[in-house]
Amino acid sequence: MSVKSIDFTDKNLERFFQKSDLLPAVVQEASTGQVLMVAYMNRESLKRTLQTGYTWFYSRSRKKLWNKGETSGNVQKIVKIYSDCDDDTLLILADQTGPACHTGAHSCFFQEIWRDDDGKCLDGIIPNGPEPEK
C-alpha cells in the first residue's frame, strides 16, 4: 500500500501501537538526508503530529507530551511520513529549523563510535558537524 494520506481516526492509528504504547520515530532532514534524532510518540502525540504537520513526541523521562522546538524555536516541519513494513516504526522527513539536538549539535548522532577503515561514506550524508558546546 502506498497512499497519499490515510484516514486517521483513532481506530486507524491503533495499527501503529500493536507492539507498544510508544512508537519510535526516526527524524531525517529532507534536504540533506542526515538522520537527526529518534524519539517516541504515544497516540496523542502522533495525532497532534498528523494534525499540525510539526513533530510532537512523548518524553519518557518527563512523562509528558513534547512539541519539538516549542521552547527553543528549533521546530521540525514535516515533509513526508513513512511507516515501516510492520507498522511499528515511523520515518519522518522534515525541514529542521536550527539544531535538532539539545546539545547544540545539528544532529543527535555526533559521536562516532566505530569505523570500517575500508568503508566508503558519501560526503554530506553524515556531515561531521561541529561539536556541541560543553
Place this chain on the structure above:
Amino acid sequence: MSVKSIDFTDKNLERFFQKSDLLPAVVQEASTGQVLMVAYMNRESLKRTLQTGYTWFYSRSRKKLWNKGETSGNVQKIVKIYSDCDDDTLLILADQTGPACHTGAHSCFFQEIWRDDDGKCLDGIIPNGPEPEK
C-alpha cells in the same frame, strides 16, 4: 567526544543499556542516505556487530540473536556507527546487499502515510522503491 573507536569492554558497552536492555539501531545506506530499517540490539548482538563489522540484532518476537542476511544473503556491511547524545540509540551506516526488507522492498519504510503538499524532498533521498510482492 568524537572518537575513531572506543574500547569495547563489557563495561564500556553498558553505557548503551542504561534505559533499556534493547538498544534501537537505525540502519542507513551509506551510499544513498536512504534509511533502511530500525531493529534492536541486546548486549550480545552489539558485541558481535562491533567484532564482525556486520549487523547482528535481537529479535523481540523470536527472542533470539539474528545476523541480518544470514539466511537471505542480504547482509549489511558496516561503514560507521554513531551513538546519539544520550547513548540510547545507534545510527549505523552500512553497505546493503540486496533488499533490506523481508517483503523484498529495498527499505522497510515504503508505506507513505502522510505528505505536506508544500513540502520539498530531494530526489534520491527516499526513492519510491518498487512495491514488495504480495
